[in-house]
């Protein structure tokens with residue numbers, strides 16, 4: 001006996017049509033216009049859209065940063081993801097300087113073990129090559145373990161930032177083993193000078209964070225990262241691209257170098273300096289994340305780039321801190337832990353402001369939130385509704401109106417970046433590997449049921 005999802009409209013990256021979906025065990029067994037239900041448990045999806053579960057490829061759960069640790073651990077973070085319709089995340093393991101990649105992987109697997117509630121994978125952030133380039137050799141062991149993407153920070157000097165030589169060597173290695181390089185593109189050295197000068201002038205309030213990190217600093221680093229990638233032939237993926245200038249660099253590079261991809265994040269599509277960071281109150285510390293909020297005029301170009309394929313993915317960069325944690329930077333914006341909560345609201349925001357407003361189609365929504373992430377990051381069992389794939393299935397109610405509130409959310413923060421917004425379209429039921437884990441918007445699964453996803457090395461889908 002299987003589970004038969006009947007009477008719904010199946011929406012995939014390729015198209016939409018009324019179909020039934022049969023789940024047997026952990027996998028999808030059949031997708032067809034009419035499947036006989038006499039032997040199966042029936043789930044009625046009348047009026048609902050049946051889509052592959054969301055994949056959020058950019059999250060920071062239980063991560064030490066800025067003198068504290070991000071507020072969601074693997075339990076609360078993955079439950080919040082699931083309730084929002086996301087069935088897989090890719091989180092970041094961070095190498096500590098002077099330590100190996102293997103140690104970082106162990107540390108992050110220990111954080112997730114017995115806690116992750118949906119399936120998850122890891123990127124590895126490289127901060128140190130070791131005295132004899134040991135980390136380069138270790139990249140092969142990481143790929144063998146299913147960690148096939150490597151993150152490099154061009155920002156945060158003395159903490160995470162690497163120099164161009166290190167980046168170039170990692171890219172050469174990545175090209176040789178079909179790994180993907182994920183780049184935080186900002187000119188960290190220049191930004192740090194501006195930050196120090198602002199603080200010396202007494203500019204300590206949260207909104208100066210946004211003014212200290214210019215769009216140009218991101219555009220310059222975006223250009224440089226892709227140029228170095230092109231010199232090595234490696235596939236490169238710019239994370240959290242936030243503004244039109246950086247977008248222009250990406251677009252220009254893509255004309256002659258195809259292995260250049262990028263994501264943007266929910267917050268850059270709908271929040272702005274004008275609306276959230278006018279420079280009036282400490283409350284604006286909630287919106288201190290990096291890259292920072294941009295001027296409103298950047299939003300429409302980002303939406304257009306999602307529609308025309310310049311941008312491939314929408315992730316969240318979920319990196320939650322409570323208001324108490326944010327207070328570490330009460331007198332100095334550079335000490336405010338950088339990051340915001342969003343893992344739970346990605347699909348709601350993208351559907352409401354993207355699909356309902358006609359900026360993207362429902363099919364493109366599925367591609368941006370699930371199918372493309374699976375393809376680019378080598379998650380061969382995820383991202384599609386086809387026989388043999390994992391039964392990670394989202395039953396989406398396009399009519400449901402929902403008001404976003406910190407008081408009712410699953411994320412561990414005491415605020416929400418979209419507080420009080422009413423959106424139309426919400427996750428109703430969610431299956432993870434054939435198991436109903438969210439029913440009528442409530443988490444009903446078991447803690448720790450999520451499994452590590454070993455990904456394949458496919459050079460960002462170009463191999």
Ligand SMILES: [Zn+2]
Pocket residue numbers: 058060317319
């Ligand atoms: Zn991040």
